[in-house]
Amino acid sequence: MRYSALSLLVNAFSGQKNWTPVWREPEPKPEYDVVVVGGGGHGLSTAYYLAREFGLANVAVVEKGWLGSGNIGRNTTIVRSNYLLPGNEPFYEFSLKLWEGLEQDLNYNAMFSQRGVLNLFHNDAQRDAYARRGNAMRLEGVDAELLDQAAVRRLCPFLEFNDVRFPIQGGLLQRRAGTARHDAVAWGYARGADSRGVDLIQNCEVTGFLVEGGSIRGVETTRGTIKARKVGVAVAGSTTRVMDKAGLRLPIESHVLQAFVTEGLKPILPGVVSYGLGHFYISQSDKGGLVFGGDIDGYNSYAQRGNLPMVEHVCEIGMAMMPMLGRARILRSWGGVMDMSMDGSPIIDRTPIDGLYLNCGWCYGGFKATPASGYCFAHLIARDQPHEVATAYRLDRFETGHVIDELGHGAQPNLH
Amino acid sequence: MSGGQPNRLAEGGLVQRDREIAFHFDGRRYHGHAGDTLASALIANGVRLVGRSFKYHRPRGVFTAGSEEPNALVELGRGAGRDPNSRATVTELHDGLVASSQNRFPSLGFDVLAFNDLLAPFLAAGFYYKTFMWPAAFWEKLYEPVIRRAAGLGALSGKADPDAYEKATAHCDVLIIGAGPAGLQAALTAARGGARVILADEDFVPGGRLNGERMEIARTPAHEWAAKAATELASMKNVRLLTRTTVFGAYDGGTYAGLERVADHLPAVPPHQPRQRLWRFVARRAILCAGATERPVAFADNDRPGVMLASAVRTYVNRFAALPGRSTIVFTCNDDGWRTAGDLIAAGGAVEAILDTRGAEDIAHLRDIAGDAPVFTRARPIGTAGHKGLSAVTFLNANDRPVTLSADCLAISGGWNPNVHLTCHRRGRPVWNDRIAAFVPGSDAPPGMVVAGAAAGAFSTHGALAQGTERALEVLGDLGSKQPASGIPDAEDAPYAIQPVWHITQSKGRAWLDLQNDVTVKDVEVSHAEGFRSVEHMKRYTTLGMATDQGKTASVPAIAVMANLTGRSIAETGTTIFRPPYTPVAIAAFAGGLRGRAFRPIRLTPAHDWSKEQGAVFTEAGLWLRPQWYPRRGEKSWRESVDREVRQTRRSVGVNDVSTLGKIDVKGADAAAFLDRLYTNTMSTLTVGKVRYGLMLREDGFVLDDGTVARLGDSHYLVTTTTANAGLVMQHVDYCHQVHWPELDVHMVSVSDQYAQFAIAGPNARKVLRKLVDARFDIANEAFPYMACGEITVCGGVAARLFRISFSGELAYEVAVPARHGDAMIRAIMEAGREFDIVPYGLEALNVMRIEKGHPVGSELNGQTTAGDLGLARMISAKKDCIGKVMAGRPALTDADRMTLAGFKPVAEGEELTAGAHFVGIGREAKTAHDEGYMTSVCFSPSLGHFIGLGFIRRGHQRHGDKVRAVDAVRGRDIEVEICSPHFVDPQGERLRG
Amino acid sequence: MRLPCPLCGERDHSEFVYRGDANVVRPDAEAPGAQRAFHEFVHLRANPAGWHKEHWYHEMGCRSWIVVERNTLTHEVRGAVTAAEHTLARRPAPVADEGGR
Amino acid sequence: MAEVKLAVRTGLGREQPLAEEWPGFSMREITGLSVWWLSVARKDRDGLDKACTRHLGTALPPERRFVETDKGMRVLWAGDRQWFVIGDGAHIPAAIARLAAVTDQSDGWVAMHVSGERTRAVMERLCLVDLDPATFPTGTVARTPIEGMHALIASDDAEAAACTILFQRSSARSFVDHFRHAADSACGRD
Incomplete structure (x- = not known):
């Protein structure tokens, strides 16, 4: 059923009787052309683009839990393309362009709203580092503005400019960046893929890979064996647990990233604001909750929950930036499992096993990458060639030294 | 009823009738008593309409008597102290309390947004995913602003939170969460066993349900028993009783987070006191006695003001002597609901009828509680009347015929849900218990936590007291403490008889599940129809349980409705994840005292006060404050001050406070060997009295930091690091020693704060120093050449150290004295330099001089550069391994096409340079593919009279003389620059060796 | 989360800085295939969902590096030794006299 | 001068x-306190203990403990084979300085x-x-x-x-x- 104001009208007068399931719940077929492991944002968008762009609809997405149960179900929903390095910026700008047409493309309102992302800086050295990043964006044709303190004060009068330890000197603004309703992205892609014939199979965990003569033949799952010529793994924080089964050791550590939402409040934050001398980012959802987060807790974890010191640390930075936050109450805190790579940038590449493709290493940036990650992974799976904007995301880059290290913190995942 | 408060019972309740309190709600003045909550006071004053629901703006009244309240959310206070979304049911009344309703325009009584309720058919669950897509631009311009303005309940003031907050850490043997019957009994038992006990309760009076029930414990009224127990506990040395304190999070290692509302119940926060305190409880064991929360039943129009939980109605009667309604109907599916009827009758209130869904045989033993109130069995409510307050209830009687009775209060009991939240904060899952039709704690509660009382599903008072005692004895056994005598006071032990009813299917209208987010049974049905069948999908699609009460009264009935739709059991359907905090906690409470200037510690050099006296302008360098420049009267721009400082230093002499640099003392027989493994160049060949510039790599081959190594004795070295990396390098050297080479006899300790250090630079530097260094030390060039170092004395015998190192490129020494003399030393240096017109120079002037010399700093050592990039490849010794050497050889790090450090000067006369610009070939389009590098540091060079810069550009060291464009789009600049050597001033370094 | 510092006793983990897997050992730079060995040492990780030996630095306490055995699924901690002890215990050959280069 | x-x-x-x-x-x-930081290699630990007993009137304190010396100074455990020696004008006897790294942190x-x-x-x-x-x-x-x-x-x-x-x-x-x-x-x- 096509969604529109008309469809709402029809259902209004029929007591909501005509809504049909957003996706089918098929039994897994014994064989597909492609099996995508992971029913999160990246897995679902991969399947969608395989069907829509690359004509491969005989595809199954196998998900161990319910669709969108991983990081796409719990993140701070920020979408931006303000990256520094040539290995990243083209990819994230491609993603932002896909975001800009997503609702119409999926016929599903993911509420992508471009209200701007402002990264604050507090001294000359940081100003120049942000200028370097802003100029890299402009070279890629992306909007970027370097604001001085007066401009920041006009945009965000609620920031603290006086009683401060680290005065706010200015900010790097990307107006086209913003936020989106994360669950809706997963559901939109799921609906789009399902309506094009892709089988979305929930409660179906991969327990092993079928490999013959160095080539993939399919996967073992909790709901039986599924054969396939090509298998794409996009399971974020569970990457190691799945790829262990293919005997691959990866430059990945799984870490817990906490995020927080406050009780619903009347509009007060125009867009996304992030602090410069402490990891803190915040925006306001359409339901009025302030959604914010900061650093990962900093130790390996699959527990999908974090600890108290990091909650305190994030709130200290929030109060340093915006003491008006004080009386907003945290309603809920949660933790996701981030697949932190050794240089802070993702991996979309072939693997030593022919026909087995890997998509991981998303650190903090998985949500904003959902469209481009799906598109590029589909391109790689379909054509066995990386998409032009994702050529740098090689698995072997760590051995050759072509690392993509935005912050320059080196091979220490909890510093990215 | 007493005078001004129409619904206040003449006697009874725990409120202090002698202390009348005036307060305001929506501009009207009312009176309550000390011991009231805002909700009980409003009820006593006959106020029923207190809010509007989130989506349809339906009228909302007080629904509960605790922190699970979905409806009575108000804004407290005014101005910067405004507190949105405060629960009236847990807001302690105090003099001058000002509250206003939220989420309505223009007024609570007449809210135009209630129009949404008429559009309800169009606004079913998830409607916004299906529309607002055309035209695309309208989303930010029209649709979203409308949605956002309607969203949210209360509003932040937009001003900084004026109150102070505080954090504290408390250790104990046993943390007991909840001071109801189970908690009080557990605390008494544990404390008598000698354990160190913390008992915390969210209420301002200990006792929990005991304060809301009409019953006895050990033949005394339950609330008196509770008060006596609390008094005894408060008097025990090994007990800490914290009221108004919610334990809201269970974290790892027996750490629990609590929020103490220190002053929210006072008209104003007392001086030097925090408004709230965040507690970190570190407990060897915890006993969860959090009680249970009653749940409603879903049927058409079950959301009108006046519809309340049965336990809440009797709490308002028993504890607050406030009558929620003049004539009350009690609707229940279990025996417990009948207590409300009994208490109402005992207090003189009118019970219109008792509706029980069960058969006559199930309620025979309860009949006499009803007195002469009519009892209807097999009764199922199918509708209510009364727009802004309940006026009538229609139900099907045992013969399935509708009966309508007038009533202004409907007390509903759908049964009780144990408060399992804290057992699930570490991803534990509750399990369904069919006997009591509720989820109870699973076996995977956090290690060290046990559960007692209603929270474990033991709903009788005796059950709570017994389990409190048993769990405490178990814990004492665990801890090896003695087992005290532990009689259990006698109390009612009524069986919990329930036949759960979730949704009256015969009722046709909208049956409400989540009263705040306006989620109906129909929405759950739509969610099911569209495939959102897992409880996690249902929650997200319908937003059920995502409001400020987190579905405490709504979730279980909703799970039951979905289970019924999918044909799976409630146990199979399961719950969503319970997450901290149990109830919302202010962000300021998590930040505590680390606010404003105290956000992070401030590190000051020993000469800080002196620099301040000179009027220095400071900047932050990590946690340090460093002088940037020392303006003089009449200087109109910072450039004027900086140019003067540079010229005077290069012409005569200047002094700079370098105390912030990291200093690590390294001693031991293997010190030299160890330094060889840390630095790329060889340090073991350094002779005593000499200094060497060194480069440190990370193990991945990129540069970590640079600095100097001075050999002060046979096995005594002093390492310096950049200010920014001091902590990182200390951590790195400890790691390399303790993890890689623990066998080495080497000892490192930071001495950054032990010394004040000053750089004295310029042609007259030696003359100034000569006046300070005690005569017996020869500091002439021959005796103390460039890169020499030594231990000396200054100013008549004060032990000091002298280093012939120069960052400015001038003839320069660095003199270090113990920090206690730092302030005196800078004054002595300035005095000695007066005849040479010595100037203090700041970070900015230092930056100019080091750029003129081409020295890299943080902006060049940015973690993405190799030794080769910095033109220092030759510093990597071929004769030995060092940290990072192997990985520095990787193909990409030795690629000839890498960007290397070069100097830049503007081609056009008088043109300025900017850092952060990217280099693009002349005549080529400015795009990523043509990006050849970036400018890292720029300054106006007083020595050369024009701007100069350092930066990285492909094969920079081979392209001196070439011209490229420096494109700085964010600053609107695109200028031609010439690549040159980064060593602008005195490239051969004659001055250094003067 | 509480970590049992072998020297200071049990402390909140906020006193420590985490580095990572303690099972990786710095290879011999002179051995053949050193670059591949260093790549594996610096980059590749077991990253298990379960028991994990990992390095923590008691930066705000006794400044010792320690090896903690912690479960990455449940955050349960079952012990810790100093990193020096962990390294020396794994040395195959008898530890030469301390002064030996 | x-x-x-x-x-x-x-x-x-x-x-x-x-x-x-x-x-x-x-x-x-x-x-007016002198604060000396001592650190000793494993092989010299026992030797240092003996030297301290002889020259300071007390053996080195174990983890998490401090002791008073016969000269009114205090020796505080400070880390793995590390201690602080603090006191008015405290000085470190040569016999001890030979066996341990001694650094003035006053x-x-x-x-x-x-x-x-x-x-x-x-x-x-x-x-x-x-x-x-x-x-x-x-x-x-x-x-x-x-x-x-x-x-x-x-x-x-x-x-x-x-x-x-x-x-x-x-x-x-x-x-x-x-x-x-x-x-x-x-x-x-x-």
Whole structure:
């Protein structure tokens, strides 16, 4: 059923009787052309683009839990393309362009709203580092503005400019960046893929890979064996647990990233604001909750929950930036499992096993990458060639030294 | 009823009738008593309409008597102290309390947004995913602003939170969460066993349900028993009783987070006191006695003001002597609901009828509680009347015929849900218990936590007291403490008889599940129809349980409705994840005292006060404050001050406070060997009295930091690091020693704060120093050449150290004295330099001089550069391994096409340079593919009279003389620059060796 | 989360800085295939969902590096030794006299 | 050269040591202390123990403990085979200096004495460690952070809740400010 104001009208007068399931719940077929492991944002968008762009609809997405149960179900929903390095910026700008047409493309309102992302800086050295990043964006044709303190004060009068330890000197603004309703992205892609014939199979965990003569033949799952010529793994924080089964050791550590939402409040934050001398980012959802987060807790974890010191640390930075936050109450805190790579940038590449493709290493940036990650992974799976904007995301880059290290913190995942 | 408060019972309740309190709600003045909550006071004053629901703006009244309240959310206070979304049911009344309703325009009584309720058919669950897509631009311009303005309940003031907050850490043997019957009994038992006990309760009076029930414990009224127990506990040395304190999070290692509302119940926060305190409880064991929360039943129009939980109605009667309604109907599916009827009758209130869904045989033993109130069995409510307050209830009687009775209060009991939240904060899952039709704690509660009382599903008072005692004895056994005598006071032990009813299917209208987010049974049905069948999908699609009460009264009935739709059991359907905090906690409470200037510690050099006296302008360098420049009267721009400082230093002499640099003392027989493994160049060949510039790599081959190594004795070295990396390098050297080479006899300790250090630079530097260094030390060039170092004395015998190192490129020494003399030393240096017109120079002037010399700093050592990039490849010794050497050889790090450090000067006369610009070939389009590098540091060079810069550009060291464009789009600049050597001033370094 | 510092006793983990897997050992730079060995040492990780030996630095306490055995699924901690002890215990050959280069 | 005597500033950058009072809590800066940092290799540990017994009148204290020497100095455990030796004009005998790395830290650390019956109430607002007499008896030493700053806390008299606290000079003012706020809250101000 096509969604529109008309469809709402029809259902209004029929007591909501005509809504049909957003996706089918098929039994897994014994064989597909492609099996995508992971029913999160990246897995679902991969399947969608395989069907829509690359004509491969005989595809199954196998998900161990319910669709969108991983990081796409719990993140701070920020979408931006303000990256520094040539290995990243083209990819994230491609993603932002896909975001800009997503609702119409999926016929599903993911509420992508471009209200701007402002990264604050507090001294000359940081100003120049942000200028370097802003100029890299402009070279890629992306909007970027370097604001001085007066401009920041006009945009965000609620920031603290006086009683401060680290005065706010200015900010790097990307107006086209913003936020989106994360669950809706997963559901939109799921609906789009399902309506094009892709089988979305929930409660179906991969327990092993079928490999013959160095080539993939399919996967073992909790709901039986599924054969396939090509298998794409996009399971974020569970990457190691799945790829262990293919005997691959990866430059990945799984870490817990906490995020927080406050009780619903009347509009007060125009867009996304992030602090410069402490990891803190915040925006306001359409339901009025302030959604914010900061650093990962900093130790390996699959527990999908974090600890108290990091909650305190994030709130200290929030109060340093915006003491008006004080009386907003945290309603809920949660933790996701981030697949932190050794240089802070993702991996979309072939693997030593022919026909087995890997998509991981998303650190903090998985949500904003959902469209481009799906598109590029589909391109790689379909054509066995990386998409032009994702050529740098090689698995072997760590051995050759072509690392993509935005912050320059080196091979220490909890510093990215 | 007493005078001004129409619904206040003449006697009874725990409120202090002698202390009348005036307060305001929506501009009207009312009176309550000390011991009231805002909700009980409003009820006593006959106020029923207190809010509007989130989506349809339906009228909302007080629904509960605790922190699970979905409806009575108000804004407290005014101005910067405004507190949105405060629960009236847990807001302690105090003099001058000002509250206003939220989420309505223009007024609570007449809210135009209630129009949404008429559009309800169009606004079913998830409607916004299906529309607002055309035209695309309208989303930010029209649709979203409308949605956002309607969203949210209360509003932040937009001003900084004026109150102070505080954090504290408390250790104990046993943390007991909840001071109801189970908690009080557990605390008494544990404390008598000698354990160190913390008992915390969210209420301002200990006792929990005991304060809301009409019953006895050990033949005394339950609330008196509770008060006596609390008094005894408060008097025990090994007990800490914290009221108004919610334990809201269970974290790892027996750490629990609590929020103490220190002053929210006072008209104003007392001086030097925090408004709230965040507690970190570190407990060897915890006993969860959090009680249970009653749940409603879903049927058409079950959301009108006046519809309340049965336990809440009797709490308002028993504890607050406030009558929620003049004539009350009690609707229940279990025996417990009948207590409300009994208490109402005992207090003189009118019970219109008792509706029980069960058969006559199930309620025979309860009949006499009803007195002469009519009892209807097999009764199922199918509708209510009364727009802004309940006026009538229609139900099907045992013969399935509708009966309508007038009533202004409907007390509903759908049964009780144990408060399992804290057992699930570490991803534990509750399990369904069919006997009591509720989820109870699973076996995977956090290690060290046990559960007692209603929270474990033991709903009788005796059950709570017994389990409190048993769990405490178990814990004492665990801890090896003695087992005290532990009689259990006698109390009612009524069986919990329930036949759960979730949704009256015969009722046709909208049956409400989540009263705040306006989620109906129909929405759950739509969610099911569209495939959102897992409880996690249902929650997200319908937003059920995502409001400020987190579905405490709504979730279980909703799970039951979905289970019924999918044909799976409630146990199979399961719950969503319970997450901290149990109830919302202010962000300021998590930040505590680390606010404003105290956000992070401030590190000051020993000469800080002196620099301040000179009027220095400071900047932050990590946690340090460093002088940037020392303006003089009449200087109109910072450039004027900086140019003067540079010229005077290069012409005569200047002094700079370098105390912030990291200093690590390294001693031991293997010190030299160890330094060889840390630095790329060889340090073991350094002779005593000499200094060497060194480069440190990370193990991945990129540069970590640079600095100097001075050999002060046979096995005594002093390492310096950049200010920014001091902590990182200390951590790195400890790691390399303790993890890689623990066998080495080497000892490192930071001495950054032990010394004040000053750089004295310029042609007259030696003359100034000569006046300070005690005569017996020869500091002439021959005796103390460039890169020499030594231990000396200054100013008549004060032990000091002298280093012939120069960052400015001038003839320069660095003199270090113990920090206690730092302030005196800078004054002595300035005095000695007066005849040479010595100037203090700041970070900015230092930056100019080091750029003129081409020295890299943080902006060049940015973690993405190799030794080769910095033109220092030759510093990597071929004769030995060092940290990072192997990985520095990787193909990409030795690629000839890498960007290397070069100097830049503007081609056009008088043109300025900017850092952060990217280099693009002349005549080529400015795009990523043509990006050849970036400018890292720029300054106006007083020595050369024009701007100069350092930066990285492909094969920079081979392209001196070439011209490229420096494109700085964010600053609107695109200028031609010439690549040159980064060593602008005195490239051969004659001055250094003067 | 509480970590049992072998020297200071049990402390909140906020006193420590985490580095990572303690099972990786710095290879011999002179051995053949050193670059591949260093790549594996610096980059590749077991990253298990379960028991994990990992390095923590008691930066705000006794400044010792320690090896903690912690479960990455449940955050349960079952012990810790100093990193020096962990390294020396794994040395195959008898530890030469301390002064030996 | 004219004799230019270099004046001395206390760790808190003052002429006179800081001393402040609250009802039930007092905080007093201790000046003129020598603070020596000792670190010994595993092979010399026993030798150093013997040397200390002979020259300082006490063996080296084990983890988390401190001891008084016969010359009124105090030896505090500070890490893996590391100790602080502090006292008025304390000096390190050569026999000890031969066996251990000895580094003067007299100016890097500031010392403060805190006491009064409200001391534990003040400290629980600042410190993560349990200072209850049962777990932190007299003679105990703990290195732990206070509001993000390094500190070494020594229990002089557990019952009287009297402690000596060592903290770093460069952040000393921030350190003391946090103590003031905690004391204001715990004790009120007269």
